[in-house]
Amino acid sequence: MFHNIMEVLRVMLTVVVVTRAGTVIGQIMATDQDGARNLTFDTADNDTATLIRIVNVRKSGKQITADLALKTLVDRDFAPSNRHIHISVTDGQYKAISRYVLVITDMNDNAPMFTQHEYKVTVLHSLPMHSVVLIVIATDPDATFGGRVSYSIQTDDLFAYQAFRVNQYTGMITLHSPLLTHRHTLLHFNVIATDGGGLSSSAKVIIHVQ
Known part of the structure; x- marks a missing residue:
């Protein structure tokens, strides 16, 4: 039976303006009482897939853990300050989706x-x-x-x-x-x-x- 719990270290993932592609901005974790062998993470919509890459996937016992890394440069000056991230986890039969908010803070990186x-x-x-x-x-x-x-x-x-x-x-x-x-x-x-x-x-x- 698939008992899933997905968690994130911080509900509000925060990065500073002009963060480079490849920067890890958070970590996700899911558990399954049947074991983590068949668990997989994926981005749950096109906007998330454009912004986020799931990397460094680790499985241990009933738990699967992965890092969320940026796929592209993030600049608060030219993008919304809040971006919604949807991550799914599945055991091949059941799926759960977790939602997070990426808060992009500003820094003074432009001169007049x-x-x-x-x-x-x-x-x-x-x-x-x-x-x-x-x-x-x-x-x-x-x-x-x-x-x-x-x-x-x-x-x-x-x-x-x-x-x-x-x-x-x-x-x-x-x-x-x-x-x-x-x-x-x-x-x-x-x-x-x-x-x-x-x-x-x-x-x-x-x-x-x-």
């Missing part, structure tokens, strides 16, 4: 990326104070704090540093000092985009004052 490497804009030397000069945009696919982008200006040019401000949340650059004395000049500075985990990238801004 600007939509342009260089921004160029022309403004009048009589531009009113606090006028919007341009808006820079950087995106980050990381979840939660890792995907939160803030902006700052970096330059060795003291006038450019004092003349322009960037909104740390929106990337909007505005004028904060008159440009009257800088007619027909080019002003250069970098905008730095930094995410919540400290990763950053930069874009060059060139402002032509007419």
